[in-house]
Amino acid sequence: MNDDIEKVLYSKEDIVRVSQKLGKQITQDYEGKNPLVVCILKGAILFMSDIVREIDTYCELDFMDVSSYGNAQVSSGSVKIIKDLDVSVEDRHVLIIEDIIDTGRTLRTLVDLFEHRNAKSVKICTLLDKKERRVEGVTPDYVGFDVPNEFVVGYGLDFLGHYRNLPYVGVLKPKIYADN
Numbered sequence: 001m002n003d004d005i006e007k008v009l010y011s012k013e014d015i016v017r018v019s020q021k022l023g024k025q026i027t028q029d030y031e032g033k034n035p036l037v038v039c040i041l042k043g044a045i046l047f048m049s050d051i052v053r054e055i056d057t058y059c060e061l062d063f064m065d066v067s068s069y070g071n072a073q074v075s076s077g078s079v080k081i082i083k084d085l086d087v088s089v090e091d092r093h094v095l096i097i098e099d100i101i102d103t104g105r106t107l108r109t110l111v112d113l114f115e116h117r118n119a120k121s122v123k124i125c126t127l128l129d130k131k132e133r134r135v136e137g138v139t140p141d142y143v144g145f146d147v148p149n150e151f152v153v154g155y156g157l158d159f160l161g162h163y164r165n166l167p168y169v170g171v172l173k174p175k176i177y178a179d180n
């Protein structure tokens with residue numbers, strides 16, 4: 001599987017460093033607020049599990065599965081809720097954990113939804129921000145890395161369901177796309 005990678009953009013060590021830095025900021029910002037930390041499945045699972053271990057204040061965790069991409073590399077433009085939260089966001093400080101913001105459609109939809117459900121506040125923490133591709137006005141509050149406009153895999157991010165288990169973020173060799 002590692003052989004399919006053309007280049008590593010963010011190593012395991014880079015990600016550890018950035019998670020520690022963001023975790024410290026989040027700890028300060030949410031002290032005493034008991035936030036609901038929401039992981040967007042499946043892409044954000046690795047980032048979620050690393051970052052919450054760097055958050056040293058009381059918080060609760062929940063999970064939401066949404067789909068905007070289907071199985072392809074091109075955004076379909078609409079966002080579908082596959083699994084909703086188990087708990088209510090009403091009167092809660094919500095911190096969304098995401099793997100990557102691309103067009104911004106997914107996060108725009110979720111922020112609007114949580115605000116509509118009367119969350120006390122809604123903030124976004126994303127590992128990667130692909131700013132160049134933004135079509136919706138979404139500004140994340142915590143960002144790991146600004147990523148160039150390339151399709152990336154690893155550390156939760158997939159191509160056709162694979163590569164989520166790579167411990168780093170990288171770019172696939174062109175031949176992998178050609179073969180699929």
Ligand code: XMP
Nearest residue numbers: 043068101102103104105106151152157158
């Ligand atoms: P939007 O466009 O709604 O998309 O901001 C966010 C979702 O799109 C997926 N995405 C990617 N997945 N490599 C991936 O594996 C990428 O380069 C990429 N860009 C966007 C991702 O699932 C994210 O939640």
Ligand code: MG
Nearest residue numbers: 041042043099
């Ligand atoms: Mg995703």
